[in-house]
Amino acid sequence: xxxxxxxxxxxxDAEATRLTRARALTRAGDDxxxxxxxxxxxxxxxxxxxxxxxxxxxRVVMLWRVAFENIDGAIVESQxxxxxxxxxxxxxxRAGRDxxxxxxxxxxxxxxxxxxxxxADWQWRAHEAARAFxxxxxxxxxxIAAQLAQAPARQFQPGLFDRRAERAHAHLAEQNADAAPExxxxxxxxxxxxxxxxxxxxxxxx
Amino acid sequence: xxxxxxxDGRSAIRAGDLVVVRRSRWRVVDVRAYDAxxxxxxxxxxxxxxxxxxxLLTPFDTLHRVDRPRGIRLVSRTRWRRAFRSLVAADRGPAxxxxxxxxxxxxxxxxxxxALAVLAGAGVRLLLADDVGLGKTIQAGLVVAxxxxxxxxxxxxxxxxxxxxxxxxxxxxxxxAMHAAAVDGRALRRRLPxxxxxxNPWTTLAIAIASVDYVKRAEVFPSVAACxxxxxxxxxxxxVAADSDRRDAVHxxxxxxxxxxxxxxxxxxxxxxxxxxxxxxxxxxAAGTNEPPLVVFRRTRADVGSGAARRIHAVLVTxxxxxxxxxxxxxxxxxxxxxxxxxxxxxxxxxxxxxxHKRAFSSAWSLARSVGRRLAALDxxxxxxxxxxxxxxxxxxxxxLTTADAAPLWPAExxxxxxxxxxxxxxxxxxxxxxAARRESKIAALQRLLRRAGESAVVFTEYRDTLLHIRDCxxxxxxxxxxxxxxxxxxxxDERASVVDEFSRHARRILLATDAAAEGxxxxxxxxxVVNLELPWxxxxxxxxxxxVDRIGQQRTVHAFHLIARGTGEPGILARLRARVAAAxxxxxxAPDPIGSGLERSLARLIAGGEHDDxxxxxxxx
Numbered sequence: 001x002x003x004x005x006x007x008x009x010x011x012x013d014a015e016a017t018r019l020t021r022a023r024a025l026t027r028a029g030d031d032x033x034x035x036x037x038x039x040x041x042x043x044x045x046x047x048x049x050x051x052x053x054x055x056x057x058x059r060v061v062m063l064w065r066v067a068f069e070n071i072d073g074a075i076v077e078s079q080x081x082x083x084x085x086x087x088x089x090x091x092x093x094r095a096g097r098d099x100x101x102x103x104x105x106x107x108x109x110x111x112x113x114x115x116x117x118x119x120a121d122w123q124w125r126a127h128e129a130a131r132a133f134x135x136x137x138x139x140x141x142x143x144i145a146a147q148l149a150q151a152p153a154r155q156f157q158p159g160l161f162d163r164r165a166e167r168a169h170a171h172l173a174e175q176n177a178d179a180a181p182e183x184x185x186x187x188x189x190x191x192x193x194x195x196x197x198x199x200x201x202x203x204x205x206x
Numbered sequence: 207x208x209x210x211x212x213x214d215g216r217s218a219i220r221a222g223d224l225v226v227v228r229r230s231r232w233r234v235v236d237v238r239a240y241d242a243x244x245x246x247x248x249x250x251x252x253x254x255x256x257x258x259x260x261x262l263l264t265p266f267d268t269l270h271r272v273d274r275p276r277g278i279r280l281v282s283r284t285r286w287r288r289a290f291r292s293l294v295a296a297d298r299g300p301a302x303x304x305x306x307x308x309x310x311x312x313x314x315x316x317x318x319x320x321a322l323a324v325l326a327g328a329g330v331r332l333l334l335a336d337d338v339g340l341g342k343t344i345q346a347g348l349v350v351a352x353x354x355x356x357x358x359x360x361x362x363x364x365x366x367x368x369x370x371x372x373x374x375x376x377x378x379x380x381x382x383a384m385h386a387a388a389v390d391g392r393a394l395r396r397r398l399p400x401x402x403x404x405x406n407p408w409t410t411l412a413i414a415i416a417s418v419d420y421v422k423r424a425e426v427f428p429s430v431a432a433c434x435x436x437x438x439x440x441x442x443x444x445x446v447a448a449d450s451d452r453r454d455a456v457h458x459x460x461x462x463x464x465x466x467x468x469x470x471x472x473x474x475x476x477x478x479x480x481x482x483x484x485x486x487x488x489x490x491x492a493a494g495t496n497e498p499p500l501v502v503f504r505r506t507r508a509d510v511g512s513g514a515a516r517r518i519h520a521v522l523v524t525x526x527x528x529x530x531x532x533x534x535x536x537x538x539x540x541x542x543x544x545x546x547x548x549x550x551x552x553x554x555x556x557x558x559x560x561x562x563h564k565r566a567f568s569s570a571w572s573l574a575r576s577v578g579r580r581l582a583a584l585d586x587x588x589x590x591x592x593x594x595x596x597x598x599x600x601x602x603x604x605x606x607l608t609t610a611d612a613a614p615l616w617p618a619e620x621x622x623x624x625x626x627x628x629x630x631x632x633x634x635x636x637x638x639x640x641x642a643a644r645r646e647s648k649i650a651a652l653q654r655l656l657r658r659a660g661e662s663a664v665v666f667t668e669y670r671d672t673l674l675h676i677r678d679c680x681x682x683x684x685x686x687x688x689x690x691x692x693x694x695x696x697x698x699x700d701e702r703a704s705v706v707d708e709f710s711r712h713a714r715r716i717l718l719a720t721d722a723a724a725e726g727x728x729x730x731x732x733x734x735x736v737v738n739l740e741l742p743w744x745x746x747x748x749x750x751x752x753x754x755v756d757r758i759g760q761q762r763t764v765h766a767f768h769l770i771a772r773g774t775g776e777p778g779i780l781a782r783l784r785a786r787v788a789a790a791x792x793x794x795x796x797a798p799d800p801i802g803s804g805l806e807r808s809l810a811r812l813i814a815g816g817e818h819d820d821x822x823x824x825x826x827x828x
Contacts, residue, residue, distance in 0.1 A: 002499035003485055006328060008319040015302055015322060016315035022295035022307050031308065032256055033288035034296070039224045039233050039251035041275040045286035063293065073220025074236075074357045080297045101278045122300070129300035132327030136498050137358065140330040140464055143490040143497040147461065202290055203278055 037201060044097070044203040056206050060085040060100060063202040064111070066119050068126055068193040076193055077126040080201075081115050087206070100205055108200065115198045123195065130193045219246065221357070225269040227262065230255045238360060238412070242402070259383075301325045305351035310381045311344050316510045320503055321348040324465070329501035331466040331488055333443075336505045338471035338753025339730065339760070343377050345503075346439050346467050350413070351382045353465065359436040361412060362386075363463070365456055366441035368417035368606050369702050370726040374441070375415055386413035390420055390606070390699070408433040418446060419608060422455035435463045440487065442725055443468040444475070444746055447484035460488025471753055472746030473504075476786030514734070514760040516752070520780060522772045523651045528642040529570060533774055535635045536566055536573070542631060543620055558617035565614075567740045567776055568668055569649070570642035571675040572613065577636040580616050584629050606702075608695035611670045611720035648739055648769045649679045655737060655767060656680075656716060662709075663735040664717045666724070666751045668742060670694045673718050676739070680716065690716035693724050709733075721747050730760040737767045741776060745783045745790070 037043055047053045062085065067078035085107065116123075219225065223234045225248070232248035232255065243263050250258040295307060303321055311317070317340075320332055332349075334342045346364075353359035364374055364386065371388040378384045387393065389411065397407045406429050408414060418440075421430050438460040446452045460466045466488035474481045485500050525533070540559045547555045565573040622628035656663055667673050673694055681689050691705045691714045709717045710732050717729070721742065733755050742748055756764040770776040 003333070003502050004329070004499050006319065006323050006332075006501045006503055008322045008326070008328075009315070011322050011326070012315040012318040015306075015318050016313050018298065018302070019307050019313050019318075023313075026291050026295045026307075027288075030288045030292040030295070033285055034292035035233070035249055036251050036256055036285075037289045037293075038249075039231055039274065041277045041279045043281040043286050043289060044278045045281060045283045048283060063290070065293075069222065070357055073222045073234075074355070075222060076356050077300050078297070080293060097280060104278060126300040129325070133301070133325055133356075133358075134327070136327040136330050137464055139498055140490065144462055144464075147490045199274075200278075201293060202286060204286075 042200040042203055044100070044205055046205045052204075053206065056204060058087045058206055060087055060104070060206065061204040062104070062111070062200060064115055064198045064200050066115055066122075066198045067196045068123075068130065069196055071192050075196075076130060079119055079122050079126075081119060081198070083111055083115070097205065100203075104200070104203065112198045116195075127193070134192075219244075219264075219269060219271060224251070224272050224274055226272055227267060227269055231272070232260070235259070236357070240409070303348065303352055304355050305382065306348060308383075309348065309351065311348075314341070314510070316505050317341050317345050318348065320345045320467075320501075321352045323501055323503075324349055325352060329498045330464060331468070331498070331500045333468045333470075333473065333485065333500055333502045335470055335473040335502060337507050338749055339757025340471075340505060340507070340510060341758055342469045342471070343374065343441075344381065346441075346469060347378055347382050347384075349465075349467060350378070350437065350439070351384060353437060354384070359465065361409075361433060361435050362414070362437045362439070363430070363433075363435045363459065364413065364415040364439045364441065365418050365421055365446075365459070366415060366439075367445065367725045368419060368608065368699060369724075370441060371415045371417060372699070372703060373726065373728070378413065384413060386415050387411050389414045389416045406432055417606075418452050418456060421459070422451050427455055427458075431458060431462075435459065437465040437467065438463040438488065439467040439469065441469045443484060443487065444470040444472050444480075445725075446487065447473075447480045449483065453483065453487070457487050461490045463488065472749045474790035475744050475746045476789040481790075514756065515763045516756055517763060517765050519765065519767045521651060521655070521767050521769050522777070523647050523769050524772050525647050525774070526642065526645060528638060528644070529647060529771075530773065532570055532573065532635065532638040532642045533566060533771075535631070535638050536562060539631045539635055542622060542627070546622055547619065555617075555619045558619040561614050561617055562620070563775065564668070564740075564743075566639075567771060567774065569672040569675055569739070570639045570646055572669050572672045574636055574639035574643055575671055576613060576616065577632050577639060580620075581629065581632050581636055583616070584625060584632070606699045607697075608722045610722035611668065611673075611695045613669060613671050643675070646679070648771065649676060651769055652676070652737060652739065653680065659735055659765075661735060662712075662715045662717075662733040663737055664719055664724070664729060664733055664751075664754060665690075665737045665739060666719055666721065667739040668721065670696060670720055672739065673720055676718055680718075688714045690714065690718050693717065693719040693727075695720060695722040721750065724754055725750060727754050728757060729754045730757040734760060734762045734764045735767075736765070737769065739769055741768055741770065741779045741783065743779065743783075745787045748783065 047056045062083045064081045064083060065078055066081060067075045070076050085104070087103075219234055219237055221234055221236055225232050225234055227248065230250060231252040233251050234246060235249050236247035238245040243265065245261055246264055246267075246269065247259065247261050250256050250260070296304070298304065301322070302325070303318060306313070306318060306321070316336075320334055323329060323332065334345055336342055336345075350359060350362055354362075366374055368390075371390075375386045375388050378386045389408075394407050397410070401407060401410065408430055409432075416430070420426060438456075440446060440456055440460065446456045468484065468487055470484070473484055489497065491497055540562070543555055543559060547553065562573065562576065565576050622631075652665065656665075665676065667676065673692060677690055677692055691709050693702055693705050697705070705717070706727060706729075708714060709729065712732065717733075736752050736755055738748065738751060742751075752764065752766045768780070770780060
């Protein structure tokens with residue numbers, strides 16, 4: 001039997017800091033709004049306050065999400081990417097909303113390609129994290145499958161006229177035989193993640 | 207588009223899909239496929255179901271998949287800002303936690319470590335051995351939530367002492383919004399009529415919480431084992447470390463689970479074999495495989511800079527003349543037994559004799575009952591009358607009750623060949639014990655202590671009969687704060703819950719409890735004072751007792767009082783307990799075990815043999 005004393009203090013401190021900030025950022029109702037957005041078209045709003053307008057300038061700011069999903073379709077890792085699209089028009093000559101929508105729709109494929117490129121480092125880290133997560137699971141499942149295949153015929157002491165224990169053992173052996181390939185299949189599929197197409201979530205227009 | 211089952215058996219709908227059900231739009235959060243149906247968890251994304259979570263069964267409900275609308279929609283700035291804040295807050299790096307932000311937990315960095323370790327692939331079998339009260343349930347809940355968010359733990363089994371099932375279900379629901387079912391005989395009987403014939407009810411539970419004593423039953427275990435559990439959590443895992451049918455059952459279940467979490471604040475009682483047995487729970491080692499090592503988290507209050515101060519007081523109680531005489535007669539009976547056994551078998555009967563000494567340390571009343579039963583058996587003409595029959599669990603279909611705090615059987619070794627002499631010795635012992643029970647010095651000390659403290663207290667004792675005796679004594683003495691409440695292994699789940707509730711509501715001041723009934727309870731918001739009527743021989747039990755009130759959230763200094771009978775073997779027990787604690791500390795730091803498995807015997811020799819222990823200074827390390 002081997003055991004290791006774990007030390008994840010550095011990671012946990014960083015994570016606690018991130019979570020504290022994240023909690024401070026959100027207010028009641030925020031997560032529900034994001035849930036609405038999840039099933040809707042991208043949302044666009046216009047910058048109204050002075051400092052936001054000053055910061056945005058003539059640019060259109062877009063928030064995209066790039067995500068990995070597992071074999072069941074659940075998002076396992078995701079990353080937000082902010083893109084600022086410079087616009088030649090400004091002041092009174094700003095593009096109308098419909099024009100903006102057309103422009104964004106036109107450049108979307110190019111942006112998706114760009115996002116995929118600029119998130120390469122994140123994708124590699126996400127892949128590595130998924131691989132490490134799956135590797136431990138795979139090793140365990142292989143061990144379980146091997147153990148089930150070698151399951152000894154113990155724990156049962158058949159009585160002279162009582163065949164229940166014998167039948168129960170046969171049943172368990174049958175279960176083990178069924179479970180072993182299941183564990184191996186699970187082991188092989190547990191680490192597979194695929195990259196989703198980048199998804200446009202929010203647009204802030206000048 | 208109506209959704210159907212795919213030919214390969216995999217569900218055609220997937221997490222993340224948008225669907226219309228009953229004229230509302232939902233996002234699919236989770237899909238669990240069973241033989242003939244699927245359980246689909248949905249999150250509402252349009253009025254009037256926005257933000258709601260619902261689970262439904264297909265094909266009984268029809269789901270229509272819809273594509274995410276393309277294009278861009280103008281929304282109000284308020285709405286946009288809300289979504290923006292939520293998205294930015296939820297943004298995180300690889301192998302970080304996705305459920306902790308919304309969980310109803312106070313963020314403490316050390317509590318995040320086990321979940322981070324699992325996500326980083328550091329291990330699949332974890333031992334969370336933090337000090338009592340540092341939030342192991344929260345840490346386990348985080349691991350469950352994270353694994354389920356990644357679809358890596360479809361089925362979770364939580365094995366816990368019977369009294370903690372509801373507490374687990376409540377914590378998972380309130381803190382992590384996860385529904386967990388507390389399973390016992392009653393719950394399964396309710397569930398079975400709703401299922402098709404032949405369906406194993408355990409397979410229909412995403413998160414099941416069951417007591418170890420229920421799961422190990424011969425008629426229950428096969429159906430639990432037939433279910434493929436992804437994660438098995440063993441709470442108070444030290445209770446299944448020793449060789450027993452409990453351990454066999456838990457190990458058999460855990461050894462087939464992808465993830466195993468062992469939770470205990472007291473992993474090591476000074477016996478290395480028991481510790482190794484604990485650490486090997488759930489191993490799936492087979493030839494030619496390389497299983498990841500057990501990952502151990504062991505943090506003390508000092509490590510995390512948390513918790514109230516703790517003061518330990520050893521109260522030396524002077525025995526009455528009747529009590530001293532009782533101990534003397536017990537010693538005399540022991541000498542006679544030992545002399546005869548040594549002559550016949552060549553070895554002493556210290557372990558068997560220690561059972562009687564334990565009873566005497568607990569109360570004269572409990573010793574009187576044990577000796578009385580033995581005398582009745584000697585008087586009976588039936589030679590099998592003293593062989594008490596094991597009780598069948600017929601009156602305990604739900605596995606709520608435990609006999610761990612019941613009076614022990616009379617050891618078979620304790621008998622003399624000369625029945626008349628044995629009768630004579632035991633009669634004298636019985637009458638002295640009965641006389642001593644009329645005014646017990648420890649109970650008198652307890653009454654004084656409770657009166658002076660003037661605040662809520664939990665009083666622990668090992669035996670149920672002693673507990674009942676204390677209750678009667680305190681009732682006669684008009685104990686402050688009304689008659690005491692009781693928690694023992696003979697009470698059903700509802701009765702225990704009602705007692706804890708009453709104590710927590712400040713309705714009564716004194717709670718009398720046995721170890722078997724009080725394990726894992728959170729009493730720190732109500733109380734800070736623990737009194738041990740006698741010393742358990744296992745330091746883990748002592749730590750577990752004090753841990754009921756010394757937990758995160760305790761604002762005041764915790765006081766623990768050990769009542770120790772002066773002039774008996776109890777001061778020696780205290781010193782030996784201290785040595786065991788030191789051994790455990792050394793072993794967890796990978797030092798060699800200086801005690802070994804002969805400790806129980808040496809402790810028995812110390813008590814039953816009346817040997818002197820130089821280290822019995824009456825202090826216990828805080």
